[in-house]
């Protein structure tokens with residue numbers, strides 16, 4: 064159902080979705096009111112949501128990838144640190 068206000072008396076009106084973009088005769092003032100077109104909006108909205116979700120997921124994957132790479136790099140640094148200490152040990156030998 065599409066809910067909108069009468070153009071003339073602002074009385075709340077309800078019409079089926081199929082009548083979007085047509086005119087509806089107001090029962091209060093008996094004048095033809097323009098029914099707002101909601102079908103295009105409802106069709107376009109899910110696509111925008113999908114695109115938004117794709118962008119969000121891609122951004123999250125990017126952030127996760129950078130985070131994992133940083134963690135791996137940090138582990139490598141600690142590993143090189145331990146190897147440095149071991150090399151110092153081997154040097155002291």
Ligand SMILES: [Zn+2]
Pocket residue numbers: 069070071072073074089090091092093094
């Ligand atoms: Zn009216």
